[in-house]
Amino acid sequence: MQLLKDRILKDGVVKPGNILKVDSFLNHQMDILLMNEIGKEFKARFSDCPITKILTIEASGIGIAAITAQYFDVNMVFAKKAQSLNLDGEMLVTKVESFTHKKVYDVILAKKFLSPEDHVLIIDDFLANGCALLGLIDLVQNAGATIEGAGIVIEKGFQDGGRKIRDMGIRLESLAIIDSMTDDSLTFR
Amino acid sequence: MQLLKDRILKDGVVKPGNILKVDSFLNHQMDILLMNEIGKEFKARFSDCPITKILTIEASGIGIAAITAQYFDVNMVFAKKAQSLNLDGEMLVTKVESFTHKKVYDVILAKKFLSPEDHVLIIDDFLANGCALLGLIDLVQNAGATIEGAGIVIEKGFQDGGRKIRDMGIRLESLAIIDSMTDDSLTFR
Numbered sequence: 326m327q328l329l330k331d332r333i334l335k336d337g338v339v340k341p342g343n344i345l346k347v348d349s350f351l352n353h354q355m356d357i358l359l360m361n362e363i364g365k366e367f368k369a370r371f372s373d374c375p376i377t378k379i380l381t382i383e384a385s386g387i388g389i390a391a392i393t394a395q396y397f398d399v400n401m402v403f404a405k406k407a408q409s410l411n412l413d414g415e416m417l418v419t420k421v422e423s424f425t426h427k428k429v430y431d432v433i434l435a436k437k438f439l440s441p442e443d444h445v446l447i448i449d450d451f452l453a454n455g456c457a458l459l460g461l462i463d464l465v466q467n468a469g470a471t472i473e474g475a476g477i478v479i480e481k482g483f484q485d486g487g488r489k490i491r492d493m494g495i496r497l498e499s500l501a502i503i504d505s506m507t508d509d510s511l512t513f514r
Numbered sequence: 515m516q517l518l519k520d521r522i523l524k525d526g527v528v529k530p531g532n533i534l535k536v537d538s539f540l541n542h543q544m545d546i547l548l549m550n551e552i553g554k555e556f557k558a559r560f561s562d563c564p565i566t567k568i569l570t571i572e573a574s575g576i577g578i579a580a581i582t583a584q585y586f587d588v589n590m591v592f593a594k595k596a597q598s599l600n601l602d603g604e605m606l607v608t609k610v611e612s613f614t615h616k617k618v619y620d621v622i623l624a625k626k627f628l629s630p631e632d633h634v635l636i637i638d639d640f641l642a643n644g645c646a647l648l649g650l651i652d653l654v655q656n657a658g659a660t661i662e663g664a665g666i667v668i669e670k671g672f673q674d675g676g677r678k679i680r681d682m683g684i685r686l687e688s689l690a691i692i693d694s695m696t697d698d699s700l701t702f703r
Contacts, residue, residue, distance in 0.1 A: 353623075355591070391580050392580055405542070
């Protein structure tokens, strides 16, 4: 997606530890016009799929998933990263290791929001080692629902998450795949 | 907002401890059509204000704020609840006590995303004792920006957050204000 790649080149900042900061338009401040174009692009790429629900994980995926859900005319549900006092009823639970925060946490989703009849599109802002996405895939499979695919805004192609997901036979559409990045250069696939 | 009140009566569940569960349409699963109507309603109520930015706090405010930002044609920024390894630069910080989780946490926002020229509309899903909203107000004031008002989806009118905010002279628009709730009845203001 050229608009996104141009924006990453213009406003993205590479930090030590293979961190790409895109907080000015994607995951702290959100450029709503760009989010709309991203939502339309996901709809175009998955227009042949009978999507009934968009799934993401808190926190930074929520805005993109909500905007994207508009273009599919379906509801969105977000998995939560820790036990909340306000959750009850039957829960789907999986464990996810955070690359950024170096810890393992529980990811939970109320079972009633994913049924075996659902055709799910998973949306997230980043894909690196794939732990969060693998956790979401596990939740969908535990619910007995169908995974139609995953839509990612930025994939770090030099980490192995993308390969793992594609090797599972899951359709993965990343709007920008970065194959290498250094302080002064960034190469897209 | 009648559509919202009808939905609360239809799908909201009252739990012990003055908890109102609206996870089927607002803060776990999001009904995107309803979110769009909520966004339009906030735009209608603040149409006289020169809003330049929407501010919310992670996690459940993000979806509503993103959808709402579309109707104002402005960007959205969300405050974060804990120090992230990917944040740097100058930060605005405030402390917020969570009613739900019974703990105090830091809320942070990169200073570069709020300037003295900004006219800010704060958006959140719930207002109860007002701690989260007071924290966001503190962040806006520390940035030297102008608070145009706060838009809340559900205000618990029997807790004192709404009164505190209105007593500060801040324009507060809550789309549904609940004055009392028990297991089998719920009264709107």
